Amino acid sequence: MSDSYDLKGKRVFVAGHRGLVGKAIMRRLENEDCQLLTVGREDCDLREQAQVRDWFAANTPDAVIVAAAKVGGILANDTYPAEFLYDNLMIEANVIDAAYRSGVEKLLFLGSSCIYPKMAPQPITEDALLTGPLEPTNEWYAIAKIAGIKLCQAYRKQYGADFISAMPTNLYGPGDSFDLENSHVLPALIRKAHEAKEAGDASFEIWGTGSPRREFLHVDDLADGAIFLLQNYSGHEHVNLGSSEDLPIVELAETVCEVVGFDGDITKDTSKPDGTPRKLMSGDKIAAMGWKPQIGLREGIADAYRAFLAGERKN
């Protein structure tokens, strides 16, 4: 279902504006004639219902993008299941309900490709949701994200709220976390390759077997796709947001080495989890609406490495 939403003159709240995605959405919205609203967690902890309701009542946004969440890579998901489930359930429930109560016209919730069953047929279409068991390393996060989709659908069904969801694939780019324990694979590999090059090491280690395949999207493409959906999509079902291309982790590591200029070896720490073997999403639904990504993987990695060197990172 297509329905145009004009951002001109609107008060747009970007929840999570200091994160990888939130920052990119802020950059993208600078091209629109709208007013940006933000709040830091020190002034409004989105897990706290009263604080969220008070903030919405005082600030009355017209549109909301939910880019605030407890986020991390495979090991962080597996190590902190309580936080990944509790924080994400609370943030999305509080923000979506407060948005409805304060009369928000349009809301975009961001989930993740990990919502799909571990063994979903590839490429994964939107209707694969809830058709099989989840990947155990991130089932807590996935359950919270599925609840977020269902909240948007429930508020649409019961109240007619124009709340939609997009499911991004693995993201990367300027402003990422480069923490070696808790980050996602791409920033971790950039940092490992760079530090190995600087130290003159013969090799660096990747986690797992290197055979799982992943799909990557530069965060500026994600931001563009998210705003496209905010403006052009109004429907019950969530929409996949990816690059429609994947590769094995070991090939990703080789590409990172080429971009960074490290010509040593790549070794494997198979005590670390592989996670889901493959999660390539179908991009047919958003492509049919007229959107496609612009930034190729090698070009995107070069931009992420530039940002890493420039200190544009969370940690």
Ligand SMILES: NC(=O)C1=CN([C@@H]2O[C@H](COP(=O)(O)OP(=O)(O)OC[C@H]3O[C@@H](n4cnc5c(N)ncnc54)[C@H](OP(=O)(O)O)[C@@H]3O)[C@@H](O)[C@H]2O)C=CC1
């Ligand atoms: N990164 C990825 O590869 C992917 C991300 N996504 C989704 O995109 C969205 C954004 O992710 P990303 O930008 O990577 O994550 P980040 O961790 O970079 O940013 C998350 C943001 O949420 C804020 N936040 C977290 N908890 C709270 C809280 N209790 N109260 C207020 N603010 C809070 C953080 O605030 P603070 O700055 O204070 O810490 C931060 O600004 C998430 O919904 C995530 O699930 C989906 C697929 C892949």
Ligand SMILES: C[C@H]1O[C@H](OP(=O)(O)OP(=O)(O)OC[C@H]2O[C@@H](n3cnc4c(=O)[nH]c(N)nc43)[C@H](O)[C@@H]2O)[C@@H](O)[C@@H](O)C1=O
């Ligand atoms: C976005 C997505 O992110 C998470 O899922 P994931 O895709 O499995 O996450 P990841 O980026 O951390 O790893 C991808 C692959 O890469 C391998 N790998 C190699 N070497 C390193 C490495 O050094 N660090 C990391 N983190 N992984 C490595 C790693 O073993 C795995 O096989 C979810 O929990 C889920 O929350 C979610 O939505």
